[in-house]
Amino acid sequence: MISKRIVLHFPHRLVDQPIVCKLVKDYDLQFNILKAYVTPQEEGLMVLELSGEEENFNKGIQYLTSCGVRIQPLSQDVIRNEVTCTDCGVCVPICPTGALVVDPITRKVHFYDNKCIACELCVKVCPTRAMEVHF
């Protein structure tokens, strides 16, 4: 079993087609939708936690790619600007998944992007706007 958080970008022509449901039906995968929306440019964006047998997982990803869906690992989407961040820590209690944590020794804020679900709650809460979204 593997489980990964991925971002799917659906081009305009695919927005009205059933695609993700096939991952369950044809490839025996499970998914949890963390976020989904259609941008003003009518591109579809979906953040998924996708899990299943490795072979099925890879086939499922191949299927999505063959449909024209662009796939990006989630960890590249929310980025901390290390220069702008002052390590204050006001984002820490806001983060629902514990991706932002104060190190008890250095008292600096760690950002574990593998725990991030791209909810973006930290983005506007950050007083120096150090959390950046790059979808």
Place this chain on the structure above:
Amino acid sequence: MKTIKEINEKIKKGQVVAVTAEEIIDIVEKKGTKKAAQEVDVVTTGTFGPMCSSGAYFNIGHSKPRIKLGGGTCKLNDVPAYCGFAAVDIYLGAAAIPDDDPRNKIFPGEFRYGGGHLIQELVAGKDIRLEATAYGTDCYPRKKLETLVNLKDLNEAVLFNIRNCYQNYNVAVNLSDKIIYTYMGVLKPKLGNANYCSAGQLSPLLKDPYYKTIGIGTKIFLGGGIGYVAWQGTQHNPGVKRKDNGVPQAPAGTLAVIGDLKQMKPEWLVGTSMLGYGVTLTVGIGVPIPILDEEILKFTAIKDEEIYTQIVDYGQAYPQMIPGSLGEINYSQLNSGKIIVQGKEVPTGNLSSYSKAREIAQELKSWIKNGDFLLSEPVAPLPVAESGYTFKPLKERPIL
């Protein structure tokens, strides 16, 4: 017993013993206060948090032909500055925002740019747009001015913050059932989080609780440069309740500080946006405490677990000016990441960067050790509790 003069002689000879307000805690635990007071000459403190009553004044130089901004208008990158002075003196407040900022019309407003950001950009050496209007006089005929300005070309650029460095601050929570957007950050409903704002055991006025060494004229680290304590800050309130160790249990003393903006650095003056609230400036301040005797040393060794503050409801009590506290908590508990309020475990977040406060205390220590920073004698003390100096609410009276 030592004097500031003797400590300065040691600094000049490179023999001074300077440690940070964190390091002194361990030293006192190992050696005891008596020995530590003999050995240590200076304890350096630091703090790095949003401080809204900050700002800077500038003299922009006279244009040809001349213009009198006094009584006119002046904007820097669209942020309005106060110009009710003579011809070319202006004051820019950290919380000022452009007239066309949507503010909270689309709630919560983002407040992306304002006085605090402008001060940071100026210090970073960026060119700034200045647009001014005036009514014109015989001696100052010009009515309009539009130009780029740069910090290096201004005659004076002086950071003058009328309230900084709060001695202790509230822990903010929200008892209401809806999310609120405050100067203490976003507060989730029904005790969803607890935000605080202090460097605790590194914070200047918490390590000199009775203002025995910090006074008017004290030389400090300000925004990465050198500044001075100009006066007590606004809302200075030395009379609040204190623990036996002298530390106030609620917001108490404050400092007004001043210094040459041209020497300061953008990493220590950071433009700050509080969602749904407004803009401000995060200011880095470090104050040296001369160890003149054992009592002063004892205060500098106060630890986070000995510094208590009040938990205040910002859903109802704070905005409605209803006094009262939901409980008292110390900084060691706050720093642990969660506290218990009304029986509920609540995650905590600090608005004030402890790691940056630590860097400031280290930086000031190295300036002193390298002989680059001599201590000053205060010229007058800050008002203490016995003076009767207090912070009063506004008494509204009808205008007849």
